Amino acid sequence: QVQLVESGGGVVQPGRSLRLSCTASGFIFSSYAMHWVRQAPGKGLEWVAVIWSDGSKKYYADSVKGRFTISRDNSNNTLFLQTNSLRAEDTAVYYCARDPYFGSGSYIDSWGQGTLVTVSS
Amino acid sequence: DIQMTQSPSSLSASVGDRVTITCRASQSISAYLNWYQQKPGKAPKLLISAVSNLQSGVPSRFSGSGSGTDFSLTISSLQPEDFATYYCQESYSTLFTFGPGTKVDIK
Numbered sequence: 001q002v003q004l005v006e007s008g009g010g011v012v013q014p015g016r017s018l019r020l021s022c023t024a025s026g027f028i029f030s031s032y033a034m035h036w037v038r039q040a041p042g043k044g045l046e047w048v049a050v051i052w053s054d055g056s057k058k059y060y061a062d063s064v065k066g067r068f069t070i071s072r073d074n075s076n077n078t079l080f081l082q083t084n085s086l087r088a089e090d091t092a093v094y095y096c097a098r099d100p101y102f103g104s105g106s107y108i109d110s111w112g113q114g115t116l117v118t119v120s121s
Numbered sequence: 122d123i124q125m126t127q128s129p130s131s132l133s134a135s136v137g138d139r140v141t142i143t144c145r146a147s148q149s150i151s152a153y154l155n156w157y158q159q160k161p162g163k164a165p166k167l168l169i170s171a172v173s174n175l176q177s178g179v180p181s182r183f184s185g186s187g188s189g190t191d192f193s194l195t196i197s198s199l200q201p202e203d204f205a206t207y208y209c210q211e212s213y214s215t216l217f218t219f220g221p222g223t224k225v226d227i228k
Contacts, residue, residue, distance in 0.1 A: 035217065037165075045157075045165060045208055047217040059215040062122070095164055105171055106212045107155040111164035 002026040002110045004096045009115030012086055022079040022096030022112055030054070030074040033102030036081045038092035039114075048094070049081065050102055064090075086119045093117075123147055123211055125220040133228040140196045142223045144209035149189045153213040156185055156194045159222075160205045168207075169194065199225070 008020040022034070036048040049060045049070040058070050069082040079096055093114040099106050124147035134140050144154065152172045157165040167176050169185040172192060182197040196203055204227055209220040 037219075044206075044222040045159075045210075045219040047210075047219060050215070050217065061216060104151075104213055105153050107167055107170040107210075108157075108165075109167050109176075111166075113164060 002098065004098065004110060004112035006094065006096050006112045006115035009094065009117045011118045011120060013121050014087060014119055016086055017082070017084045018086065018117060020081040020083065020094055020096075020115060020117070022081075024077045024079065024096075024098070027098070029072075029077040033099040033106070034070075034072060034079045035097040035099055035108060036068075036070060036079075037095045037097055037108070037111075038090075038117075039095070040089070040092040043092075046092070050099065051079070052102060083117070086117075088119050091117060091119045122216055123150065123214050123218050125209060125211055125218050127207075127209060127220040127223050129223060130221065131224040131226065133226055134199050135228045136199055136201055138199045140199050140203075140225060142194045142207055142209075142225075144187075144192045144194070144220050146190045146192075146211055146213075150211045150213035152188055153211055154185075154187065154192045155210045155212060156183075157208045157210060157219075158203075158205045159208065165208065196225075 003025045006022045035050045051070045067085045071080045095114045096112040097108040098110040126145045156169040159165040173185045206222045206224045
């Protein structure tokens with residue numbers, strides 16, 4: 001079965017960095033686009049970034065553009081999110097999520113359990 | 122950028138009620154609209170893709186409709202397991218914007 005397991009969350013001071021990882025199993029990772037979606041405590045879902053299956057294209061939400069970088073290692077079935085210059089408003093559960101084909105009409109069909117990032121001094 | 126709104130932001134309903142949630146896009150998104158359900162402490166779950174395509178395993182009491190800018194999710198007869206927050210999401214653009222959510226709780 002499809003499994004997405006995030007790791008790397010924790011408490012970090014404002015301005016510092018954190019690298020999130022998502023290990024995938026149960027499907028052909030290199031065939032799927034992958035997203036990061038976050039959810040601040042008690043708030044709604046916020047899409048963060050997407051990367052195409054081969055890593056050739058990446059898109060970011062305006063709120064993280066220039067600070068976050070999405071990447072992937074298809075040989076090790078792993079998705080990454082490098083988060084730099086963290087702010088208090090980046091505090092959230094970060095979900096790794098799978099997309100069958102990314103493009104108009106696509107959707108997220110599987111989600112990880114999330115990893116909590118807390119930005120606090 | 123496309124903005125998504127949902128109404129109501131919350132509603133209280135009883136088991137057996139028919140419930141409709143509305144989602145509106147700031148510009149036409151054709152039929153590129155998905156619906157997700159999220160229960161407390163859990164990851165979201167895809168219910169419906171492309172306005173009305175029910176995902177495998179999702180009960181038929183869930184249905185979606187709409188086009189262009191106005192969409193709706195209907196639960197024909199609310200069940201205890203349906204109390205959750207529902208999000209619409211556009212996949213017309215590359216920014217995959219979610220609506221703010223509609224919380225459905227027990228009256």
